[in-house]
Amino acid sequence: MKILVCISHVPDTTSKINFVDDDRAFDKNGVQFIINPNDEFGLTRAVWFQQKEQAEVTVITVGEASCEPTLRKCLAIGANRAFRINLNPTDGFQVAQQLSAHCKEENYDLIIAGRESIDYNGAMVPGMLSAHMGYNFVTNCIGLEIEGSTAKAKREIDGGIESISCELPLVIGAQKGLVEEKDLIIPNMRGIMQARQKSLTVLPPVDSQIKSTISKFEKPAPRGAVKMVDSDQIDQLIDLLHNEAKVI
Amino acid sequence: MGILIYAESENGKFKKCALELASYGRAIANQLGVELIAASFNHSEYQTLGTYGVERVIQISDPKLEKFTAERYAANLASVVKENGVKLVLLSSSANAKYLAPLLAVSISAGYASNVVGLPESMDPLSIKRSCFTNKAFNTCVLDNELNIISLSNNSFGLKEEPKEIISETKSDVSSETNFVLEKVERASGQITIADAEIVVSGGRGLKGPENWHLIEDLASTLGAATACSKPVSDMGWRPHSEHVGQTGKPVASNLYIAIGVSGAIQHLAGINSSKVKLVINIDPEAPFFKAADYGVVGDAFEVVPELIEKLKAFKNS
Ligand SMILES: Cc1cc2nc3c(=O)[nH]c(=O)nc-3n(C[C@H](O)[C@H](O)[C@H](O)COP(=O)(O)OP(=O)(O)OC[C@H]3O[C@@H](n4cnc5c(N)ncnc54)[C@H](O)[C@@H]3O)c2cc1C
Numbered sequence A: 001m002k003i004l005v006c007i008s009h010v011p012d013t014t015s016k017i018n019f020v021d022d023d024r025a026f027d028k029n030g031v032q033f034i035i036n037p038n039d040e041f042g043l044t045r046a047v048w049f050q051q052k053e054q055a056e057v058t059v060i061t062v063g064e065a066s067c068e069p070t071l072r073k074c075l076a077i078g079a080n081r082a083f084r085i086n087l088n089p090t091d092g093f094q095v096a097q098q099l100s101a102h103c104k105e106e107n108y109d110l111i112i113a114g115r116e117s118i119d120y121n122g123a124m125v126p127g128m129l130s131a132h133m134g135y136n137f138v139t140n141c142i143g144l145e146i147e148g149s150t151a152k153a154k155r156e157i158d159g160g161i162e163s164i165s166c167e168l169p170l171v172i173g174a175q176k177g178l179v180e181e182k183d184l185i186i187p188n189m190r191g192i193m194q195a196r197q198k199s200l201t202v203l204p205p206v207d208s209q210i211k212s213t214i215s216k217f218e219k220p221a222p223r224g225a226v227k228m229v230d231s232d233q234i235d236q237l238i239d240l241l242h243n244e245a246k247v248i
Numbered sequence B: 001m002g003i004l005i006y007a008e009s010e011n012g013k014f015k016k017c018a019l020e021l022a023s024y025g026r027a028i029a030n031q032l033g034v035e036l037i038a039a040s041f042n043h044s045e046y047q048t049l050g051t052y053g054v055e056r057v058i059q060i061s062d063p064k065l066e067k068f069t070a071e072r073y074a075a076n077l078a079s080v081v082k083e084n085g086v087k088l089v090l091l092s093s094s095a096n097a098k099y100l101a102p103l104l105a106v107s108i109s110a111g112y113a114s115n116v117v118g119l120p121e122s123m124d125p126l127s128i129k130r131s132c133f134t135n136k137a138f139n140t141c142v143l144d145n146e147l148n149i150i151s152l153s154n155n156s157f158g159l160k161e162e163p164k165e166i167i168s169e170t171k172s173d174v175s176s177e178t179n180f181v182l183e184k185v186e187r188a189s190g191q192i193t194i195a196d197a198e199i200v201v202s203g204g205r206g207l208k209g210p211e212n213w214h215l216i217e218d219l220a221s222t223l224g225a226a227t228a229c230s231k232p233v234s235d236m237g238w239r240p241h242s243e244h245v246g247q248t249g250k251p252v253a254s255n256l257y258i259a260i261g262v263s264g265a266i267q268h269l270a271g272i273n274s275s276k277v278k279l280v281i282n283i284d285p286e287a288p289f290f291k292a293a294d295y296g297v298v299g300d301a302f303e304v305v306p307e308l309i310e311k312l313k314a315f316k317n318s
C-alpha cells in the first residue's frame, strides 16, 4: 500500500499572532513552526500501517525551503520519503491542484490530509484533492482500518459517529481521535539520524490557478474588562446574565 | 444570477443554521436585487424558509438521498447551480456542509471561503471577512470569480424574519452510483450538540474526575445547553473526544460559554473565542481565563455550581 500524507507547516499553538506589511502578512518573527496537529494524527496512523502492514509512507508539502525542517521531522517520526513542491501557495485551491498533479503520477492508495489547518482553517485541501482525483473522501475521520482494497472509516458528525465502508483509493481528512494522543511519536535520536539519510525531493510547481487572495488581516477587537461577581451573590450573576448579557 | 442556500434539515425540520443562512442570504439578495433560492433534500415542509426570505425552494427527493453523503449531495447542488444560473452558494458551518463544500467548489469551479463571519464588505469583487488562526485573527478574503461559495460560521449572523411568498419545485436525483456505503449512523439521542447549541457548559481538570460530571450535566440540562470539556479531560477519558473544544478540538460559537475549572490556556481560548459571552468559574483568582471572560466568579465549583443550578431552576420557574 502506498500512502501519502499532506503536511501543512503551521505556527505552534502557543504562538502570538501578529501581522506585518500593513497587516497584509503574518509576522513569522520569533514563531516556531510545527506539523499541523491534524496532519500529525494522520501521519501517526500512516506510520502504524507502515509498521504493521508494510505500507510505504510519503510526506509532501507545498511550500518554500523554510518548510523543510517540518518535513525532516516527519521523516524522523517514520515517513519513508518526502517531497516539497517549491511554491509559496496563495490559497487552498492552488495547493489542491499542485498536490493532485503529483498524485496523478504516483497512484497512492490512501491520501491523508488534516481536516483543516490551524493557520488558514480552510478545510478545503483534502476535499478538493479528492474531487480532482475522483477518489472517495471521508473527512473528520476518527477511525480507519484497511482490509485488502476496502477501507472502513469512522467520521465524526454533529452529535454522533458515522461508519463508512468504501473502496480505495481514498482521501481522508484526519483529526483528533484517529489515533490516541499517547500514540503520537516523538522522534528519538535514531529516527532523527535516519531522517538525514532519507530522500527529500524538491519538485517544481505545475501551472495552477488561484481563486482567492487575502487583502488584509486583523486581530479581534480588544475586549472590555471582566465583571467579577462574588461567589455568594449568585442571584446577581443570574440577573446579569438575564438582563445585561441577555443570554439566559 | 441568483443566490442559492443549501437548507439542511434533521428529523423533518429545517436546522437553525438553515434559517440563519436564509436570513443571511436574504440580506445579500436585497443588496444585489436577485432571487434567493434554497435547495433541500427529502423535505417537504418548506414554508418556514419563506419566513426567513427564501423565494423559491428546489426539493430534491430520492430514497438514496435519505442519509447524507457528501458526494451525492454535492452532485445535486452542482446541478441546481448550473440549471439556475446561480453565482453565489451559501453553506452553513455544519460538519456536513463543510464536508461537501470543497467537492462542490471543484465540480462547479468556484472560489470558496469558509468560516465567514459577516456580510460581504464588497460585492464586486466579492470580499468577505473570515476567521483564521483558529479564531485568533480574521482575514479579508477576495474571491474574484464568476462563481463563489461561502460557508457562514454558525451563529455569526443570527435569525432575521423577512417573509416572502415561497414557491416550491421538485427535482430528481442526478447523483451516480458509488462504492461508498454508509453502514451505520450512531447519534447520541436527545443531546444538544456543541455545533448547534446556544449555550455550552464546559468542564476542565478542576472538576477532579468523571464522577463529578453530574455538575456539568445538571447545569447544562437546566439551561438547555450542550456539554463540552478541555483537552486533558478528553485525553484522560473522563469525557468523549467529541466534547473536546479548543484549537485542536471543536470550535464553539455559542451565545454563552460557561467554563468551570478550566484554566484558560491559549489553545483552549482559541477555540471558544467567538462565543459571545463567557462566564468563568474558577477557584484561582489568577486563572488566565478571567482575562478573557465577561463574567467571573472566584469560587469552588463544588459549592458554586450546585447553588447556581438551584437558583437557575428557581429563576426558570418564576
Ligand atoms: C498542541 C497543543 C494543543 C492543545 N489544544 C488544546 C485544545 O484544543 N483545547 C484545550 O482545552 N486544551 C488544549 N491544549 C492543552 C492546554 O495547553 C491546557 O493544558 C489545557 O487546556 C488545560 O486544561 P484544564 O484547564 O482543564 O486544566 P488545568 O490547566 O489543570 O486547569 C484546571 C483549572 O481548574 C481550577 N480548579 C481547580 N479546582 C477547582 C475547583 N474546585 N473549583 C473551580 N476551579 C478549580 C484551577 O484553578 C485551574 O485553573 C493543547 C496543548 C497543546 C500543547
Ligand SMILES: Nc1ncnc2c1ncn2[C@@H]1O[C@H](COP(=O)(O)O)[C@@H](O)[C@H]1O
Residues within 6 Å of the ligand: A006, A007, A008, A009, A036, A038, A039, A060, A061, A062, A063, A089, A092, A095, A112, A113, A114, A115, A116, A117, A118, A120, A121, A122, A123, A124, A125, A126
Ligand atoms: N501547503 C500545503 N502543503 C501540503 N498540504 C497542505 C498544505 N496546506 C494544507 N494542506 C493539507 O490540507 C489540510 C487542510 O488544510 P486547509 O484546507 O488549509 O484547512 C492540512 O491539514 C494539510 O494536510
